Amino acid sequence: MSLLILMVVTAGGCINTPHGTATPSNPDRTGTTSSIENVNETPSLEENDTVEPQNAPLPRGIFGSKSQPGELNSPETPIKQIIQQLGKKYNVSETQTEILTPPDYLAGFTGTANGTEFGIFVYPNTSSAEKAVEYLEEKLEEMGFKQWESRVLWAGNGELYSVYSQYRAYFYAVTVVRMETNGEPTEDDFKRMSEFFWNTVLIGPGPDKILGLFLGLRVSGEGWTESEGIRFSGYLQKKEGEIEGENVRAVFLVYRPGEGREVYGQLKEAFFKNGWIEREFVNTYMRNPAGSLIASDFLEAANSSAYIELANVAGLERVTLLLGDKGAVKRVVGKLWNLEPYLAPTKVHSQQRAPKLPAFTFRPLGDRTPAATVLKMILYGLKKDFNITTDFVDIPDVPALEWYTGRANGSEFMLLLYPNVTAYFRAKEELERKLAEDGWGRTDSGGDPYYAGFERGNDVLMVYAQYRSGYYVAVVVKEQKGMDSGLFWHLVGTGGNTPELLLSVGDLKGKIKAENWTEKEGIRFEGYVYGVEGRIVSPVGMPRAIVLFYPGSLGREVYLQLKKALLDNGWVEREYLGHSARGKMRTPITSDLFEANGKAVYIEVAKYGDLDVLVLIYREKAEVKEGARELWR
Numbered sequence: 009m010s011l012l013i014l015m016v017v018t019a020g021g022c023i024n025t026p027h028g029t030a031t032p033s034n035p036d037r038t039g040t041t042s043s044i045e046n047v048n049e050t051p052s053l054e055e056n057d058t059v060e061p062q063n064a065p066l067p068r069g070i071f072g073s074k075s076q077p078g079e080l081n082s083p084e085t086p087i088k089q090i091i092q093q094l095g096k097k098y099n100v101s102e103t104q105t106e107i108l109t110p111p112d113y114l115a116g117f118t119g120t121a122n123g124t125e126f127g128i129f130v131y132p133n134t135s136s137a138e139k140a141v142e143y144l145e146e147k148l149e150e151m152g153f154k155q156w157e158s159r160v161l162w163a164g165n166g167e168l169y170s171v172y173s174q175y176r177a178y179f180y181a182v183t184v185v186r187m188e189t190n191g192e193p194t195e196d197d198f199k200r201m202s203e204f205f206w207n208t209v210l211i212g213p214g215p216d217k218i219l220g221l222f223l224g225l226r227v228s229g230e231g232w233t234e235s236e237g238i239r240f241s242g243y244l245q246k247k248e249g250e251i252e253g254e255n256v257r258a259v260f261l262v263y264r265p266g267e268g269r270e271v272y273g274q275l276k277e278a279f280f281k282n283g284w285i286e287r288e289f290v291n292t293y294m295r296n297p298a299g300s301l302i303a304s305d306f307l308e309a310a311n312s313s314a315y316i317e318l319a320n321v322a323g324l325e326r327v328t329l330l331l332g333d334k335g336a337v338k339r340v341v342g343k344l345w346n347l348e349p350y351l352a353p354t355k356v357h358s359q360q361r362a363p364k365l366p367a368f369t370f371r372p373l374g375d376r377t378p379a380a381t382v383l384k385m386i387l388y389g390l391k392k393d394f395n396i397t398t399d400f401v402d403i404p405d406v407p408a409l410e411w412y413t414g415r416a417n418g419s420e421f422m423l424l425l426y427p428n429v430t431a432y433f434r435a436k437e438e439l440e441r442k443l444a445e446d447g448w449g450r451t452d453s454g455g456d457p458y459y460a461g462f463e464r465g466n467d468v469l470m471v472y473a474q475y476r477s478g479y480y481v482a483v484v485v486k487e488q489k490g491m492d493s494g495l496f497w498h499l500v501g502t503g504g505n506t507p508e509l510l511l512s513v514g515d516l517k518g519k520i521k522a523e524n525w526t527e528k529e530g531i532r533f534e535g536y537v538y539g540v541e542g543r544i545v546s547p548v549g550m551p552r553a554i555v556l557f558y559p560g561s562l563g564r565e566v567y568l569q570l571k572k573a574l575l576d577n578g579w580v581e582r583e584y585l586g587h588s589a590r591g592k593m594r595t596p597i598t599s600d601l602f603e604a605n606g607k608a609v610y611i612e613v614a615k616y617g618d619l620d621v622l623v624l625i626y627r628e629k630a631e632v633k634e635g636a637r638e639l640w641r
Contacts, residue, residue, distance in 0.1 A: 015239075043186050059285055059580045064309035064332070067278030072241030073267035077132040078177065082265055083114035086176035087128045090183070090208050091117070097207050098122045107186045108147050108169075110140035114179070125186040125206060130179050133214065134245040137173040144171045144184060158191065162200065165395035168193045170201050175214035175244070178264045183208055213322035215245035222298040222321055223260065224344055226252040233259050233329075242267060244324070256332035256340050268325025269597055272303060272318035275329065277584040278478040279307050279314060286581040288593045289572035290315070293345040293352050294373070294565065298322060299498035301345065302564060304599035305581070306337070313337045317344070318598065320561075327639060353572045360530055362578035362604030365626060367530030370569050376478040379410035379425045386423060386481065387412065393493060403469070403486055404442035409479070417493040424473075424482040428537045429507075432473045432480040436460065439471065439484070461488070470496050474505040475537060477618065478559030505617035507538035507557040510593055519638060521544050525552045530627070535562060537619070544625065548634035552628035563620025564597070567613040572608060572623065574602045585610060585636060594640070601633070608632040 026200055069570040077083065090573040094100050098121035105118045105125040120126070131137040145155075145162070148171075153164035162169040170185040189197045213222075230248035233239065240246065240261055250260035263271060284307040293300045299321030315337050317328040328344070329336050352373075358366035390396055394416040401413045401420040408424035408433070415421070426432040440450075443462050448469065451461040458555035466489050473482035485496040518544040526532065529552075533539070536556040543550040558566065575581070579602035586599065599612035608629035614621045625635045 026500055046147050059287070059582060061285060061308040061310050062283055063311070064279075064283035066236055066238065066314075067275070067282050068237030069278065070239045071155040071271050071278075072242055073263060073270045074216040075267050075547050076268070077114065077242075077243070077264075080266070081131040081178045083132075083179055086130050086179050086181040087115060087117045089210070090128055090178055090181060091119075093210070094121050094207055096205075098249075099123075105186070105346040106474070107184050108144050109184075110143050110182060111183070112136070120236060121204070124200070126204070127184045128181045129184070131173075131182060131428060132179060133243060134173070134180055136173075137182050139172055139235060140182045141173050144182075148627065151260065151442075160205070161198075163193050165187070166191060168197050168201055170205060170243060172205070172209075174209050175216065176210060177243070181246075190403060192227045215324065216543070218262050218298075218321045218324060219245055219247040219260055219439075223247075223344075225258070225340065226253050227260070231259075232257050237358050240271065242271075243327075246321055251330075251340050254332065254336045254340055256330050256336045256490065258331075258340070259329045259335055261327045262321075263325045263327060265323065265325060265470070266595065268327045269318055270314060271327050273584070273586065275316050275327070276305055277586070279316070284314065284582075285310050287575060289353070289575045290341050290567070291345070291572075293350065294568055295350060296348050298563065299326070300564075301568065303568075304341075306341070308334065308629065315341055317341075318395045324518050337603060353569055358573065358577050360577070360603075362574070362580075363607035365529045365531045365575050365609065366573040367380070368573055369532040369534060370566050370573070371534040372565045373569075374562055374565055376559045376562060379427075382477045382479055382481070383410050383412055383423060383425055385477065390416070390499070393498060394493075401486065404439060404441070404446065405485055406439045408435060408482075418491060418496045419487040421486070422482075422484040423499075424484070426480040426482065429473075429475075429480050432482055433457065435482070436471060436473070440521075443469070472500055474500065475508075475619075478537065480537065503620075505593065507616075507619065510542065510616050510621070511555075520553060520555075521545055521550065523552070526554055533566070535566070536622075544635040544638055546631070546634045549631035551625050551635035553623065553625045553635060553639065556622045557616075558620045558622060561620060563613050563622040567598075567611060567620075567622055570611050570622075571600055574600075574611075579604050579609060593617070599636075601636075603629055610636045612636070 020525055022641045091100055100121045101121060102117065102119040105127065107118065107125050107127050108229060110129050111129060113131060115130040116127065118127040129140060131140060148162045151164065153169060155161040156163045160170050160172040166189055168187045168189050173180050173182045185201065186199060187201060212278055227247055227249040231248045233248055241259040241261050245262045246259065250256065251258050286305050286307050288306050290306040291301060302318040302320055312331065312587040313334040315330040319326045330340055358368050360367040373621055387396065396416050398414045401422060403420060403422055409427055412423040424435065426435065440460060448462040448464045451463050451514065452459060458473050460471040469484065469485060469486045470482050471482065473480050483496065483499040487493055510547055520540060522542040524541060526541055531557055534630040537559050538557040539554065541554040544553045560628055581602050583601050585601040594614050596614045599610065604610045606628060610625040612623040612634050623639065625632050
């Protein structure tokens with residue numbers, strides 16, 4: 009099959025992307041196996057079918073990340089950080105010591121700091137670190153040491169010990185310090201130990217604060233998950249019990265980035281397999297100063313409700329599971345983000361209900377980095393290698409969101425920022441027209457829609473744009489023939505990953521037949537930087553699809569709005585399709601499969617560099633499921 013032309017989505021129509029924008033490659037089959045590949049078929053809801061909550065048991069099993077603790081950071085990292093911090097005030101050297109050593113650590117270090125012996129021992133989570141501290145405390149008691157005023161201080165046998173644990177760089181570091189004293193410890197001894205302590209600890213956000221200060225809920229009572237057959241593994245820290253004032257059982261778990269979403273997906277799949285369904289979006293807010301909601305599900309059975317949530321809090325992932333009466337669970341969910349909450353999901357009042365898509369315009373609620381800030385960042389980097397002066401230039405001006413003109417190494421140049429690729433193409437067309445009117449002739453073949461070259465007399469002019477930091481940044485450079493200031497290629501070469509690159513590597517371009525279908529269905533999108541829509545070429549029909557790229561985390565905001573709109577307008581979720589396989593460049597976050605009267609909608613959000621990738625597929629259920637399998641193969 010020949011390469012199909014893609015359609016670049018705009019708010020008011022579409023622009024056909026010319027041939028040659030990118031070269032498709034073989035599908036990226038690296039990474040984990042997609043859960044889409046192995047899905048039990050659930051019968052579709054036919055005309056007039058309704059879904060009501062049925063008796064459904066709680067899922068049982070072990071839920072945990074398959075990632076290893078050292079994939080994000082080496083366990084040596086906390087040791088290096090603490091030694092570097094100590095080295096600012098102490099003379100640190102690595103050596104064998106006589107201090108007590110805990111068992112089963114991932115990485116360890118022993119040495120001296122100005123004669124004081126100490127050791128650092130790294131553990132994967134708080135429970136293993138606490139066991140190590142308990143082991144050391146038991147050994148100290150056996151040796152005749154007594155706890156002194158605070159839990160971390162132990163005195164005896166002419167020595168003063170300090171044993172404590174702290175969160176560092178996705179691990180827990182247990183620090184053991186030993187000082188010699190003349191009999192009973194004196195104020196000077198305590199002062200020396202206190203100074204050492206404060207030169208090893210780091211004050212800042214971590215799992216303790218995520219499950220304390222940033223949680224906004226009081227949890228009391230005993231653990232309950234294991235008695236229900238629900239076990240969790242791989243977490244950094246856990247809090248479970250009952251929400252005070254509500255008859256709701258809860259468990260909150262903190263995971264490293266990327267690991268919490270695995271557990272969330274496993275929980276979601278297990279609940280659906282046991283017969284739970286989702287009919288309602290219950291979140292009031294999506295973000296507060298501590299973090300943001302990534303994904304959530306309010307699940308129902310005949311006599312109970314469950315809420316599972318994945319959130320990004322203080323740079324880590326928090327997984328939440330609530331169980332209880334429907335009204336009580338909803339009240340607790342309303343309190344989860346009440347710490348100065350903002351970014352409430354837009355209310356969806358659609359005249360189109362399931363099985364039609366909601367007739368609504370979806371746009372991010374948050375803002376991308378200001379264009380002026382991005383321009384300053386680019387100029388700051390440019391000034392490191394070039395002598396830049398702000399000046400007027402002899403280049404036709406065209407509209408832009410933000411712009412800069414100047415000179416560098418004998419070249420005249422313009423930097424132009426655009427909110428999306430369509431805005432750049434329009435400006436480029438206007439620039440080409442003005443240059444032609446001024447007597448400039450084209451020197452390029454026109455094969456690359458992002459580039460254009462011109463010449464007039466002894467001058468040459470080059471135009472190019474690429475995605476960078478939430479915008480399409482265009483560079484226009486004018487210089488004399490034979491002169492190579494290096495400015496143009498420097499600017500072109502310092503760009504990051506682009507939507508076009510991902511689509512080419514992911515082989516998506518060869519699987520979508522261009523068709524502008526979303527506006528015909530009454531659904532519109534705004535705020536993205538690049539989009540593709542059409543029909544997926546698959547063995548089972550040709551479901552409609554749209555793929556949109558949003559800067560930062562704005563795609564996740566639109567994903568949550570989409571989910572709310574679908575549930576608000578009669579769609580039901582009762583099956584977890586999973587998400588497409590992880591690739592070298594793209595990391596799936598979460599997905600949903602909704603159905604109504606034989607139709608289905610699949611939505612997925614993934615991370616790619618500093619972009620969110622949002623996918624929507626719509627058609628008959630069998631077509632949608634196969635389309636989701638085919639999309640990123």
